[in-house]
Amino acid sequence: MTNHLEGVYQIHHIFSNINYRFQQLINSSSLRLKIIYCANISNEILRFNKEQIYSLSLNESFSINLIDSLFIYLESLRITSINSNELLLFISNFQSLPCLKSLTIKLLQCDINHSQIYYEIFSLKMLKYFKLSIDDYSTSLQSSSFNPNKQMSHLEYFIIDYQCFLPSITNILSYMPSIHYVSLMKLFYYRSSLETNYPSIWPNLTHLSICLTTWDTMFECFEVLISKIGSKLKFFSFKNYHRNIDYFNASRWENLILKFMPQLDKFYLKYTENVDRILRDRDNNEETNDFTRSFWIERKWILEIEINNQNILFSILPYKKQWFNEENLFKLNQLVISRININKYNYFIQDDINRVLNFTQIYHLEITNENLFIGLLLQITNCLFELRSLKIHSLLLEDDSRDLNLKEISILYSIHLTSQIKKIYLRNLTNIKQIDFLMKFSPYLSFFKIDYLHNLDIPSILRQINHTYLNSLCFYVPTAD
Template sequence: MSQIKRSLSFNQSSNKKTKKLQNKPNRLIISIENLSDELFYEIFEYLDGGEIHQAFSNLNHRFQQLLNSSSLLLKLQLQYTPAGKTLMNNYQPIRVNRHQIFSIYSWKPSIGSYFFSSFTAGLSLDRLESLVLETVDPSVLISILDKLKFLPRLFSLTIMHSNDLIDLTDIYRIILSLPVLKYYKFMTNKPYLSVLLSMATNEQFNTIEHLVIDHHCTFEELSMITSYTPELRRLCFMNEVESDDLKTEIILPINLSNLTHLSIRDYYKKFDEFEMFISKLHSKLKVLSFTTQSLNIAYLDSYRWEEFILKYLPQLEKFCLQYCERIDNKYKYPIYSGGPNQFFSSFWIERQWIMEAEIAGEYITHVVRPYRKRWHEYIPDKMIYSSAGFCKSTQLTLTYISSDAHDELINIHCRRVLSAAQIYHLEISDEKTFIGTLIQIIKLLPELDSLKIRSLSFDQPKSLSAEELAILCSIANTCKITKVYLEKMVGIGEVYLLMTLCPYMLYLKVGFINNINVELFLRNILEKINHERNNYLRSLCFHIPTAEDKMIKKLEKMINIEKLLLDFIIERVLDNIYLKWT
C-alpha cells in the first residue's frame, strides 16, 4: 500500500522505479538542451501538466517529442483564479494527449468544462490513477462518478464536498462498485449525513485497501460500508453521535482480517461503547489512534487501557490517544481521581508509549503516544533515555497563552494537567512569551528539567510587577531546569535572565541571534559565567547559518587569548556551533 500511496501523490514521482539522472560521461553541459531526456522527465514530475505544455510546447522538435512521449505522465491541477476565470486554457494542448494524464486535481468542475466533458464524452483516460474532486455540485459529481468504472487504472479517489443536498448513499454505492480502487476518501463539513446501505454479498466485494471516512458515520453505517471492503488494511472514520447509553446505537460485528491501522475520532462515546466496538472488530490491529472529547474521564485510566489492549489488541505496536477537554472558570469538567503518573508502569515503558499534555487557549489535550526524541537529545554523543528516563519524559506544550489574565487561567490549566501527570519538560510555542507569564508557569511546575521557548518579551503587555520580581528571586534557588532552548534571541539580556531564572542550567541552546556579533555574544556569556562563578553551565549551542571552520578557529583563538576558558572543545555540526568545557 505504501508503494501505491507514493505513486499516487500529486507532489511526488509517478514512476515506480528511481530514474538514472546522469548524463553521458565526459559530456560537457553548456546549455539546457544538453540535459538528458531522463532528467527532463524527472524535472517535469515536479510541475503541473499545463505549466509544462505552456513552457515547452512549440520550442523545437526535441521538446515536442518529449511532450508527446508515452514516458511523460502529466499531473493536472484544474482550478479557478481569484478573479473567477479558469485556467483551462493551459490544458487545451493536452486534449490530444489524454493517455498521458496520470492524476487530476479539480476544484469545482462544472457542466460544460473540459474536465466534465472528458468524462461524460468517454474520452480515453486509460492511465489516470489519481483523482481529487473538490466542492462539486451533486449532479455534476454523480455524472462524473458514473464514468469512473470505465477507468482501468483509477487507484485513488478523494472527494471534498460542502453541499447539504448530497446523497451519500448513492455516492458510496457507486464508489464501492469501482473495480480497481485502492484508496478512497470522502470529506465534508456537513454534519449528520447518512449512508444507508445493505450488507454486501460476495459478488459486491471491492479492492479498497485504505478508506478515510472524514464525515459523521455511525457504528452501524460503518459495519455496512466495510462489508464491501474485505481487503481493507487502513481505516479512518469519525463518529459524532451523542448517546446516553449503549442502547442508543447498534454495534454490529465487523470482520476485517487484513485491517492493521485504525484511526477514530469520536467526540461523545463513553469508554464502554468504544470497548464494545473494538471487541466486535475482528482484525489484527497493529496501529490504533483514538481522539475523543467525551466527558468520560475513564479514558485517562491507564490500568483500564492496559487490560483493554492486552485483551483485545495483543498485537498492537503503536498507540496514540488524545483526550480533549475545554476548561475555563465556568466550565465544569469531570474530576480525575486516579492519581498522577499512571501511564508509567512497566506496560507503558516497555512499549515506549508516554503521556504528554498540550494546552491551547481554553483547551487541554492529554496525549499518550510513542516516545519521540526531545530537542536536547540531539546533542552530539547524547544517549537516548533509559527506562528510568521515560518515567520523567512528560512534556507540556503551551500555545495561545493570554497574558492579560494569565494568573488565574494558567493556575487552573496547570493544576488540571498535574492531576494526571507530573511535568518535566515545557515547550511554549507562542511567538513571544511575556517574562512574567514564564515566571508564573515555572513556579507552578516545580519539577521541570527542560524549557523551550520561541522568544521572550520584557514589557508586553506590561512590565514585571513587584510580585513577579519577588517570585523570580524565590524560584531562582529552587528551579530544577538544566536544559534551556531559546529559539530567537533579540538581545543578550534574554539569555542573562534565563541564566538567573535557571541557575542550575547545564546546557543552553540559542537559535537565531538577530545579527548580533558572534564573538561579542560568546564573550559576554563566558564573562558572565566567570564573573558569577557559575559551576553548572558547561555546554553551549548557538545556530549560525553562515558558520564555517574559519569562524570556529577565530572563536577558539579569542577564548584562548582572553583566557575565557581553560579546557574546552568547540566544534561545528552543520549550522550549529557547540562549545563544551569543564
C-alpha cells in the first residue's frame, strides 16, 4: 500500500512539474503565440498574453472591444462570422495595432456600402495583405465610387471574394500604387465596362487571378481589360463560371499573351463544359483549340482534362514533374477520369472520351474510381490509341453483374498489336492475380509501381512478374513500428 501511494505521489509530482513548466513557457515574453479563438478557453490566454500573440483567428462570437493597444506584436488577424455594422466598430480599434500586416474578413452579409469598409482599411498604414469575403451574394453586388480624399493605401495583396463590379474595383485599386497581387474571385464584368478608365498607376501589378461570373461577357471585352493592365504580369489565372467556348480558344489566348502579357511566366486557364454541349459548341476550326502547338510547349504550359460528373474540366497549367516522367513535352496531355459513364448493364459509354478526343490526343490516363472492373478498363483504353501511361486506384477482376464480353476478350487478346502503354501505377494491389492481368494488358511494360500491397508478400509478387521489357519496379513498403 505504501509503495502504491509513493508511486501516485511521484506521478502527481511529475505532472505538476510539467504543468508548471508549460505555464512558464506560455508566460515567457520571448514566445510568440498563434491563437485560434474559442470563447470557452481563449479568454484567459488573451487576457494575460496579448503582448505575445502574433496571429489571431476569431471564429466565434466575440466582443468588439477584444482588440486593444496591448496587442503590440499582432501581425495577422482573421475574422469570420461577423456582420458589417459590427465590423466597422471593430476595425476602428485596429489603429492601435502597430504591426498589423495581414487582415482577412469574412462577412455573413453586407448591409452597408463597401466603400465604408475600404475607408477604414486605408487608414491602416502597416497593412500589406487584405482579403474580404461576403457569403450573401444578394447584398454584395454594388456599384459605387470610392474617393478616400487622395489617401493612398500601402496594400500589396488584395483578394476579393464576393460578386463585384469591375469599375468599382478598378476605382479602389487606383488608390493602391504598391499593389502587385490581385485576386477577383467573383468578377461581374458587363459590356459598359469597356468605358472604364484603367489608370496607369498599377506599375507593380505582377499577379492577377480572375473568376468571371457573367455569362454574356464577350472575349473582346476581356481583351480590353488585359490590354490595359497586362504588361507587367508574370502570373495570370483565369476561370469562367459560365460556359462560353470563346474563352477556351488557343489562338485568341496566344495572340492576347504575345501582344499584352510579354512577361507572363505562369498561366492557369480553367474551362468547364457540359459533356452534352461540347460537340455542338466547339469551334469548327480545330486549330483554334490546339493547346499543343509550339507556343504552349515552349512555355511548358500543359493541357490536362478531367471527366467528372456531367462536366469536362479543361485546364492549362504550368508543367510539373509527373510520376510517368514524360520526356517528350508534346506528349504530356493527361486525362483524369473521376466518373465512368456506364449504362444499366455496366457497359462503358464512350461519348465523354470521344468528346475529349475532338479537342486533343491523350497520352496519359488516370482513373480515380476504386475497384475498377477490368472489362471497363479494356474498353476505356481501347479508345485511347496513343496512351503511354496509366494510373489506377484499384482493380476488380470479377464483376458480380457481368463477365467479360466478347468485345473485351477480343481487345485483351489483340492488345499486343495496339497497346503503347509502357508505364503503370497501381495504387492498391489486392489480389496477386491482378499482376498476371496487368502483364497481359501491357505487353511492352517497362515501368511498374505499386503503393499498397495489402499483406501480399513481395516474393510472391515477383514470381508473378515475368516480363521481357520491364526494367523498373517500385513498391511502397512501410517500415515496422
